[in-house]
Amino acid sequence: MQTKTRNTKQKKVILEVLKGTDSHPTADWIYEQARKVLPDISLGTVYRNLRILTESEVIRELNYGSTYSRYDGNPVEHYHFVCTKCQRVFDVPIEVLHDINTKVEEATGWRVEMHRMEFYGTCEDCNQSNCYQN
Amino acid sequence: MQTKTRNTKQKKVILEVLKGTDSHPTADWIYEQARKVLPDISLGTVYRNLRILTESEVIRELNYGSTYSRYDGNPVEHYHFVCTKCQRVFDVPIEVLHDINTKVEEATGWRVEMHRMEFYGTCEDCNQSNCYQN
DNA sequence: ATAGGTGCAAATGTTTTGCTGTCAA
DNA sequence: TTGACAGCAAAACATTTGCACCTAT
Numbered sequence: 001m002q003t004k005t006r007n008t009k010q011k012k013v014i015l016e017v018l019k020g021t022d023s024h025p026t027a028d029w030i031y032e033q034a035r036k037v038l039p040d041i042s043l044g045t046v047y048r049n050l051r052i053l054t055e056s057e058v059i060r061e062l063n064y065g066s067t068y069s070r071y072d073g074n075p076v077e078h079y080h081f082v083c084t085k086c087q088r089v090f091d092v093p094i095e096v097l098h099d100i101n102t103k104v105e106e107a108t109g110w111r112v113e114m115h116r117m118e119f120y121g122t123c124e125d126c127n128q129s130n131c132y133q134n
Numbered sequence: 135m136q137t138k139t140r141n142t143k144q145k146k147v148i149l150e151v152l153k154g155t156d157s158h159p160t161a162d163w164i165y166e167q168a169r170k171v172l173p174d175i176s177l178g179t180v181y182r183n184l185r186i187l188t189e190s191e192v193i194r195e196l197n198y199g200s201t202y203s204r205y206d207g208n209p210v211e212h213y214h215f216v217c218t219k220c221q222r223v224f225d226v227p228i229e230v231l232h233d234i235n236t237k238v239e240e241a242t243g244w245r246v247e248m249h250r251m252e253f254y255g256t257c258e259d260c261n262q263s264n265c266y267q268n
Numbered sequence: 269a270t271a272g273g274t275g276c277a278a279a280t281g282t283t284t285t286g287c288t289g290t291c292a293a
Numbered sequence: 294t295t296g297a298c299a300g301c302a303a304a305a306c307a308t309t310t311g312c313a314c315c316t317a318t
Binding site: 138140141142160161162177178181182185201202203 | 281282283284285291292293
């Protein structure tokens with residue numbers, strides 16, 4: 001929780017990079033892109049800003065299945081699909097199940113605030129081109 | 135992919151520890167418990183076996199929201215609830231949505247093999263006792 | 269002016285790995 | 294007997310943090 005937040009050029013660039021892609025990139029990829037604009041930006045700054053942006057819900061952090069996080073410039077609730085061959089992450093074009101949180105609350109004594117859903121499988125490219133690719 | 139797998143006492147103890155709890159423990163917690171039975175077991179061995187057991191789908195690895203993984207001794211598909219106050223992970227007592235994978239396949243060109251869903255909120259204990267606890 | 273942010277490098281914490289010896293099959 | 298696995302410690306890896314300087318407000 002911050003009281004004030006400054007709008008630095010580093011933060012602007014990081015957000016632009018993230019908003020300008022739909023590839024759900026890693027912190028390192030964002031760092032490499034940001035360096036093209038600000039060559040002296042540091043990886044620590046990238047992480048610091050990604051954290052601040054996540055906490056203020058301007059972006060979202062995704063951490064499924066791997067040892068590192070990916071980031072999503074779209075803060076609106078939606079589901080993700082992870083291709084287990086090429087490791088890419090896609091948005092899933094189906095409606096978010098708004099009523100399921102209530103269903104869980106009714107079945108338990110919990111207060112349910114949100115849910116996440118991730119699908120796993122193989123994407124169109126990997127299905128079509130080469131099933132035996134890594 | 136292993137051709138053969140040996141059934142060592144270390145692997146047995148690790149699996150017993152994991153099957154004997156519903157707390158979705160971390161590798162380190164499993165290590166501490168296993169040491170009570172096998173004082174010389176190493177953390178590396180715990181990780182190695184957890185990986186082997188995950189790959190053979192005897193157990194499941196959970197990695198939501200934190201920097202470390204938790205493990206689930208129940209390989210049957212089910213959903214999880216993460217309490218954002220006490221950080222505990224619970225099983226969710228609702229049916230798994232079997233048909234939603236097909237729905238996603240129909241809306242895309244992907245082959246969908248499985249999905250995961252995690253709910254976030256506050257558990258019964260945290261709701262009742264002390265809302266201001268960490 | 270000043271509090272929040274930056275770059276840099278070191279530290280952290282989890283997980284993996286290389287090596288040599290051991291043991292289950 | 295032998296190859297898969299153990300223990301140990303070092304390495305790897307993503308991420309965080311301390312510090313002195315800088316800059317947006």
